Amino acid sequence: MPRTETLPLQALSLSKSYQGHPALREVSLSLRRGERVALLGPNGAGKSTLLQLLTGLFVPDSGEIQIMGHDLRHAAPRALAHLGVVFQQPALDLDLSVRANLRFHTDLHGLPAREANARIEEDLQRLGLLEHLNKACRTLSGGNRRKIELVRALLHRPAVLLMDEATVGLDPASRVQLLQAVEALQRERGVATLWATHLVEEVEHAQRVVVLHKGQLRHEGPVASLLTETGQATLQEAFLALTRA
Numbered sequence: 001m002p003r004t005e006t007l008p009l010q011a012l013s014l015s016k017s018y019q020g021h022p023a024l025r026e027v028s029l030s031l032r033r034g035e036r037v038a039l040l041g042p043n044g045a046g047k048s049t050l051l052q053l054l055t056g057l058f059v060p061d062s063g064e065i066q067i068m069g070h071d072l073r074h075a076a077p078r079a080l081a082h083l084g085v086v087f088q089q090p091a092l093d094l095d096l097s098v099r100a101n102l103r104f105h106t107d108l109h110g111l112p113a114r115e116a117n118a119r120i121e122e123d124l125q126r127l128g129l130l131e132h133l134n135k136a137c138r139t140l141s142g143g144n145r146r147k148i149e150l151v152r153a154l155l156h157r158p159a160v161l162l163m164d165e166a167t168v169g170l171d172p173a174s175r176v177q178l179l180q181a182v183e184a185l186q187r188e189r190g191v192a193t194l195w196a197t198h199l200v201e202e203v204e205h206a207q208r209v210v211v212l213h214k215g216q217l218r219h220e221g222p223v224a225s226l227l228t229e230t231g232q233a234t235l236q237e238a239f240l241a242l243t244r245a
């Protein structure tokens with residue numbers, strides 16, 4: 001019998017309410033190895049709520065989440081060991097150097113110093129940031145800080161990368177550069193990536209798009225299916241059609 005592949009991420013029928021107001025209703029989503037998926041939705045759609053459930057920050061009212069086959073509720077440390085996250089709010093200590101910020105993360109994951117330093121240098125080099133290794137994060141541009149956060153999220157070599165509106169506040173060139181960096185690293189390492197965004201143009205970097213609106217999945221499929229399924233001429237019009245009501 002063929003072995004079934006363990007999916008990097010599998011979320012089944014997730015629901016979450018805040019003080020009786022539903023923010024997510026029965027949302028199911030899975031990522032295959034190396035897949036790049038955009039989670040597209042307008043403000044208030046439930047994207048952050050979904051990512052907070054997937055990162056274990058909140059517990060769903062119902063539904064379940066498995067990361068590399070480990071249940072997030074019952075085996076959180078094992079599940080989270082396979083997860084890398086770039087949060088919506090920047091989370092670098094600006095007074096510390098790039099190296100110190102990254103070593104804090106590798107220490108949390110128990111990586112030996114030699115291995116940690118090798119990975120840090122390799123990954124910074126890969127993104128053209130090695131020259132910043134010993135600089136305080138405060139001296140870096142917004143785009144480079146976000147790339148450092150991307151490097152950090154991947155240092156423990158997770159199978160799944162989640163990014164919550166990670167391009168917010170970046171200029172268009174820096175946004176594209178960050179997504180291209182994600183694309184390159186994902187292609188080289190097979191990391192399954194899900195990024196939340198409200199910017200339609202970002203889905204062009206995805207292989208699949210999931211549209212969330214009012215806490216529900218409105219569409220899921222390859223980027224081109226947004227146009228074919230809605231009969232619209234542009235991605236922007238397709239997004240508006242899916243999120244109008």
Ligand SMILES: Nc1ncnc2c1ncn2[C@@H]1O[C@H](COP(=O)(O)OP(=O)(O)OP(=O)(O)O)[C@@H](O)[C@H]1O
Nearest residue numbers: 018022023041042043044045046047048049050198
């Ligand atoms: N901590 C909270 N307490 C109460 N309501 C919340 C909380 N967090 C989110 N909500 C509500 O849940 C719904 C979904 O919000 P969420 O932040 O998940 O959406 P989003 O798609 O990430 O939006 P944005 O793009 O604006 O960040 C919204 O109606 C929001 O007001």
